[in-house]
Amino acid sequence: KAGVTQTPRYLIKTRGQQVTLSCSPISGHRSVSWYQQTPGQGLQFLFEYFSETQRNKGNFPGRFSGRQFSNSRSEMNVSTLELGDSALYLCASSGRGTSMESTDTQYFGPGTRLTVL
Amino acid sequence: AQKITQTQPGMFVQEKEAVTLDCTYDTSDQSYGLFWYKQPSSGEMIFLIYQGSYDEQNATEGRYSLNFQKARKSANLVISASQLGDSAMYFCAMRGGRAAGNKLTFGGGTRVLVKP
Numbered sequence: 001k002a003g004v005t006q007t008p009r010y011l012i013k014t015r016g017q018q019v020t021l022s023c024s025p026i027s028g029h030r031s032v033s034w035y036q037q038t039p040g041q042g043l044q045f046l047f048e049y050f051s052e053t054q055r056n057k058g059n060f061p062g063r064f065s066g067r068q069f070s071n072s073r074s075e076m077n078v079s080t081l082e083l084g085d086s087a088l089y090l091c092a093s094s095g096r097g098t099s100m101e102s103t104d105t106q107y108f109g110p111g112t113r114l115t116v117l
Numbered sequence: 118a119q120k121i122t123q124t125q126p127g128m129f130v131q132e133k134e135a136v137t138l139d140c141t142y143d144t145s146d147q148s149y150g151l152f153w154y155k156q157p158s159s160g161e162m163i164f165l166i167y168q169g170s171y172d173e174q175n176a177t178e179g180r181y182s183l184n185f186q187k188a189r190k191s192a193n194l195v196i197s198a199s200q201l202g203d204s205a206m207y208f209c210a211m212r213g214g215r216a217a218g219n220k221l222t223f224g225g226g227t228r229v230l231v232k233p
Binding site for chain 2: 031033035042043045048050055056058088090092094104105106107108109110111113
């Protein structure tokens with residue numbers, strides 16, 4: 001079955017603009033998580049959505065927001081872009097998400113590479 | 118708070134040899150999961166192997182095995198018979214207790230370069 005898809009794959013924006021990234025999870029998966037990857041900070045958790053509700057949030061400013069739709073597709077939005085927002089944004093989906101069994105593995109998409117000029 | 122430490126920023130390995138990537142973790146949770154992911158230069162994170170905190174046996178998946186030492190809080194990845202396609206970044210990650218939801222905490226990664 002198809003994996004996690006993310007669009008667009010590459011994006012170039014200027015400071016002050018806003019951007020919306022999209023993620024379609026593996027069919028049947030209900031949990032979607034977002035991560036930011038930069039050379040300096042590594043991989044950092046942004047937020048997780050399950051059944052259209054934000055279930056967990058990382059330590060990022062309010063300029064970073066997200067949502068999930070009834071078909072489990074998710075979008076994240078970054079407003080008032082800063083140079084430091086340049087990063088690879090990774091989306092991951094997992095199956096049940098309600099169970100605390102740690103076998104609920106997250107599968108990642110190819111990422112969206114955002115460059116802020 | 119959870120923390121993952123990968124002390125090897127980079128390493129070379131000869132093709133067909135085995136390589137061990139170190140990972141230590143810190144958590145106060147009793148129930149947690151440990152994961153290893155591979156990230157080629159393309160950027161996609163590829164799931165390799167999982168170990169649960171209550172699993173008594175070390176996990177294995179093909180050429181990948183996880184050397185889990187709970188008392189030492191280590192979860193080292195062993196790649197046997199290295200192939201050129203194994204050249205990539207490798208990340209150790211942990212998912213914690215109920216409050217953590219699906220949040221993964223990642224280590225800084227180890228870059229592996231396989232030499233022919």
